[in-house]
Amino acid sequence: MSVLQGIVAWFADPAHWSGADGVPMRLGEHIAYCLLATVLATAIALPLGLILGHTGRGGSLAINVSNAGRAIPTFGIVILAFLVAGSGLLPITVALVLLAIPPILTNTYVAVRGIDHELRDAAEGMGMYGSQVLRQLEVPLAMPLIMAGIRTSAVQVVATATLAAFVSLGGLGRYIFDGLGQQVYAEVAAGAILVAVLALTVEYLLSKLQTAMTARGLRSGQRDDPMAPKTTATPA
Template identity: 50%
Template structure:
């Protein structure tokens, strides 16, 4: 029996689907950690990204800063924070929020920057205030890229919360770290499969949301050229033959 057969046999055992250490409980824990991380990261990052995209100010500071955050080694940051604040959920939560900030900020400001300036100027010309332009024009048109940033952050957070089980904590990473001392490679591979499946399902959900929030006339984050349909001239209306006035 090869490793994958052993892993699927492990997944098929009824004992692994019940109890406080069962697969459903670990999945719920993992989703809970991920959801909490994303809520905090969105609350911090989205206003920053919208401010940059709407005003154009702060980009030269925030963009390099978020780029530096991407370069941080997550496991190293996790250990440093654990030594500083102690074991528990706080250290990995801070580390994972830091990991989730850059893609959400980037999705927000790049989404607003992708909105045509002609559309923004037209909204201002008909009387929209600054906040009106932001929430009624820019944000709706930028939603696909905003959701795309959250989607990217969600995948990173799901994958990295697996590492946080090192502290120890719950979640799907528990299967991996519990299997290592016993060299239970079937459980190790089964836990990895569960993380992959969960990530794919969440990615598919965000892909669906991204498609649903895409306004008509918007493709790949850009405003399409939408022309209003006019009645074609006919011979019954000879005015179309008249030359255009200068």
């Protein structure tokens, strides 16, 4: 039997679609890990990026430190957290959160700092104070790049959450690790396909959410709008 035939047979087997090791259960576990990590990373990086971008103080240092963290292998973080905290949800959550923070933080900072200063001056001239300028001007204009950072982080997290199986958790990575251990390569390929499909689905759904949360004048085809943020750096 060829690998392709083995993959088809694996997906066609009803046993792989029910029970604790079935695709629905593993998919739900994988989504739960990803959702937890992405929400935590957003809760940390988004406010920090907004504050740094709004004030312009300490932003470069924070971004450089955050981006330097990308050089640290996620697998190494999982191993270190596993040695410190033992098996369970903590090691993979820490690793995924650290992986997800840089794109969100960088994009948020760049988006806010890139907004035309004349718009800020005009808002202040209308009587807006700092927090009002941030909420009513900067956040709406920065939203496209902010959402792009969240999309990037979410897709990276989906792909990397397969490492949860390494610390005795579930998720779609269970098929990959178990398949490698048993030399059942059809199962390995099936797990990889499921992860890829989930990543593409997340990318698609978040792209739709990004469009919905972006002001109409900033959407594709209206980039010449004078209210559009003028970024001065390349986002993650």
